[in-house]
Amino acid sequence: MIRLEGVRKDYGAGTPAVRSLTLEIQEKEFAVLIGPSGSGKSTTLLLLNRLIEPSAGTIAIDGQNISALDPVALRRRIGFVFQGIGLFPHLTVSENIAITPRLLGWSRQEIAARVRELLELVHLAPERYGERLPKQLSGGEQQRVGVARALAARPNIMLMDEPFGALDPLVRDELGTDYRDIHDRLGLTTILVTHDMTEALLLADRIVVMRDGGIVQSGTPQQLIDAPSDDFVRHMIDSPRRRAQRLAAALNPIPAP
Amino acid sequence: MSNGAFAAAMAVLPDYLGQHVLLSVSALLLGIAISLPLAIVSAQSRSLREPVLALANIVQTIPGLALLALFYPVLLALSVFTARAFGLRIPALGFLPALLALTLYSMLPVLRNTIAALMGLDPAVKTAARAVGMTPRQSLLIVELPLAAPVIMAGIRIAAVWVIGTATLSTPVGQTSLGNYIFTGLQTENWIFVLFGCVAAGALALVIDRLLALAETGFAQRSRARLIAAFIGVVVVIAASLVPLIGTASGRAVIGAKNFEEQYILSAVIADQLAKAGVPSIRRSDLGSTIIFRALVAGDVDAYVDYSGTIWANEMHRHDMPGRAAVLQQVARWLKTTYGILDVGSLGFENAYVLAMRRDKAKALDIETLADLAAYAPRMKIGGDYEFFSRPEWASIVKTYRMHFAVQRSYQPTFMYRALSDGDVDVISAFSSDGRIAEYHLKLLSDPKSALPPYDAVLLLSPKRAQDAKFFAALKPLAGRIDLTTMQRANLMVDRDKRTPEDVAKWLVQRIRK
Ligand SMILES: Nc1ncnc2c1ncn2[C@@H]1O[C@H](COP(=O)(O)OP(=O)(O)O)[C@@H](O)[C@H]1O
Numbered sequence A: 001m002i003r004l005e006g007v008r009k010d011y012g013a014g015t016p017a018v019r020s021l022t023l024e025i026q027e028k029e030f031a032v033l034i035g036p037s038g039s040g041k042s043t044t045l046l047l048l049n050r051l052i053e054p055s056a057g058t059i060a061i062d063g064q065n066i067s068a069l070d071p072v073a074l075r076r077r078i079g080f081v082f083q084g085i086g087l088f089p090h091l092t093v094s095e096n097i098a099i100t101p102r103l104l105g106w107s108r109q110e111i112a113a114r115v116r117e118l119l120e121l122v123h124l125a126p127e128r129y130g131e132r133l134p135k136q137l138s139g140g141e142q143q144r145v146g147v148a149r150a151l152a153a154r155p156n157i158m159l160m161d162e163p164f165g166a167l168d169p170l171v172r173d174e175l176g177t178d179y180r181d182i183h184d185r186l187g188l189t190t191i192l193v194t195h196d197m198t199e200a201l202l203l204a205d206r207i208v209v210m211r212d213g214g215i216v217q218s219g220t221p222q223q224l225i226d227a228p229s230d231d232f233v234r235h236m237i238d239s240p241r242r243r244a245q246r247l248a249a250a251l252n253p254i255p256a257p
Numbered sequence B: 001m002s003n004g005a006f007a008a009a010m011a012v013l014p015d016y017l018g019q020h021v022l023l024s025v026s027a028l029l030l031g032i033a034i035s036l037p038l039a040i041v042s043a044q045s046r047s048l049r050e051p052v053l054a055l056a057n058i059v060q061t062i063p064g065l066a067l068l069a070l071f072y073p074v075l076l077a078l079s080v081f082t083a084r085a086f087g088l089r090i091p092a093l094g095f096l097p098a099l100l101a102l103t104l105y106s107m108l109p110v111l112r113n114t115i116a117a118l119m120g121l122d123p124a125v126k127t128a129a130r131a132v133g134m135t136p137r138q139s140l141l142i143v144e145l146p147l148a149a150p151v152i153m154a155g156i157r158i159a160a161v162w163v164i165g166t167a168t169l170s171t172p173v174g175q176t177s178l179g180n181y182i183f184t185g186l187q188t189e190n191w192i193f194v195l196f197g198c199v200a201a202g203a204l205a206l207v208i209d210r211l212l213a214l215a216e217t218g219f220a221q222r223s224r225a226r227l228i229a230a231f232i233g234v235v236v237v238i239a240a241s242l243v244p245l246i247g248t249a250s251g252r253a254v255i256g257a258k259n260f261e262e263q264y265i266l267s268a269v270i271a272d273q274l275a276k277a278g279v280p281s282i283r284r285s286d287l288g289s290t291i292i293f294r295a296l297v298a299g300d301v302d303a304y305v306d307y308s309g310t311i312w313a314n315e316m317h318r319h320d321m322p323g324r325a326a327v328l329q330q331v332a333r334w335l336k337t338t339y340g341i342l343d344v345g346s347l348g349f350e351n352a353y354v355l356a357m358r359r360d361k362a363k364a365l366d367i368e369t370l371a372d373l374a375a376y377a378p379r380m381k382i383g384g385d386y387e388f389f390s391r392p393e394w395a396s397i398v399k400t401y402r403m404h405f406a407v408q409r410s411y412q413p414t415f416m417y418r419a420l421s422d423g424d425v426d427v428i429s430a431f432s433s434d435g436r437i438a439e440y441h442l443k444l445l446s447d448p449k450s451a452l453p454p455y456d457a458v459l460l461l462s463p464k465r466a467q468d469a470k471f472f473a474a475l476k477p478l479a480g481r482i483d484l485t486t487m488q489r490a491n492l493m494v495d496r497d498k499r500t501p502e503d504v505a506k507w508l509v510q511r512i513r514k
């Protein structure tokens, strides 16, 4: 279980990037943080594995205050997938995936077996892809490697910052669905950031809507649809529906008389 | 003749090339060892980065020769201090000053490229390194340095080419290098030597540059084969250059020579004489008058030939003229009591500073003496070697004869004689033992008021060697054995006939032994 209590982050003078954030995410939950650009989603994620430190408040994982833990060790047991992909360009696919196990001192055979297993998990043929460099892969393939790398050391928690945002819609859907499947199979706790409500509705157990560094509403997709807390949330939750209607209209034009 | 010069150049190539490579590689490795960590720290700290880069930039603006020359007095002062404090003497001449100067010289490109490469990395990649659980050190070693490697390597390449080129300038501080070809060749108008030195240094720089370029693309393309090939290539070049040096380690006597033909010949004669007595030696040529004397005092040079008048005026600061024999005697006593230097004695000839003119011109104006010259001087141009106008002898001439020339120019000696014969200057400072005086039919002006001291060639031994009976016994036979005509002939063989100093030294030794 992940628990944030009164967390604030200032990047300097001016309005805080995140303010008095209080949030609980259950074990094995798939939580999606959604909100407009600059609402503090990435900041929240970075705070969770201590890539940045909070200005106030506490964050606990499984009841342990993370500020008391060694940040390096903490990061090795949390998977992180980046918006901009973030693979190491000078390392092969296999070497990228192997990185955290290598840092943890796994044996060579263990690592090799794990890399294979992960490539298969993210639907990349090990023989074809293992020795390639990141630049020799498509964007979707690169992000599959990013997911595999994050999963390498068998973390229980996955943090994903707009992981599929830069991909074309078809690939995005496919990767999203594939990942949700992995999440369920491995029993992970996932916090995924997006600004795409369709993606949020399709993947999330729980949606956390953010604005101006704070939480506007948090609940299951159904709860948000049924009882949006204000116009902002209603507008956001309606946007997929409006698009769907426009889509339906476009696909089934009214027959000419 | 040119075949002889080429063979002579080839004969000393192993020594020159080996020394050159040893010096360049040491300076480059030391430079990288300092620059890399400094650049890594500087890339993270703005307050360090700016002064570090500014300093490296300033070093780069100092001309290479000046930087090399600067380390000599610095080390000398340091040597005096450490000798007093710990009884340890740092060599101020030769390898060490050259190494330090070149190390400084090599630092800027490595610093600049490393800092730029590390700072230019995509921040997302660095964040990714932290996110997967790397410590700052692991991030540096596994991610940042490998990604920066091609750019760093490019900096090392630039540094290598600079260092190999600039190392040719280490000859005047007493470090043998491929520059010896250039300095000696320029002095003796042996253009084959000059060309040989340029080509050798250029070829070495080119080979190393190509090998490092291979390493650079090896890093950029992650090609292990290229990296291994480059590494093997560099190792082979270095090893091949250094093999001839093995077994020629320290413990050998150092024979100094100033930067003119007579000195090259005499240092070779001394080496020959020592070799006969079973004392191995190396020669350090093209040293300045003051540097060579300080080096003898400090023991960096074990023996060389100086001139009584030079010591009298430059070191003893005497202006009186008690006569040739008295000067000789007082110089020897002063050297012994002041520094413990042993004056083995006069070799038997004088090499005086004299002012010389073209014979036709002197005749036309009826100039015989310096006093005659003084009347025409305000309408004349005078040429001197690099040292002459800052030497006390010149001050003495100016004072004694109220001598003032319209124009004063400094020349490399070879060009000075040319300038005189072409009429670019009217008077030059010449050396009385110079064979070119006869060759150019020059008129030597006499010195009725004794403004100039006598200049007997004297063989000096360092304080340490002064105690060495075997050393003394080997060199004592040279005293009084070389007369002026013999020395002039020997000098002319180098100046005009383009024979190597070593070759002429053999001829001279045979005459002495007769
Ligand atoms: N490193 C930083 N330094 C200063 N301000 C930052 C930094 N990162 C983010 N911010 C600011 O904090 C706020 C929240 O940013 P972020 O968490 O990245 O939002 P989101 O991911 O929701 O778009 C924004 O106003 C952003 O400009």
Ligand SMILES: [Mg+2]
Residues within 6 Å of the ligand: A041, A042, A043
């Ligand atoms: Mg963001």
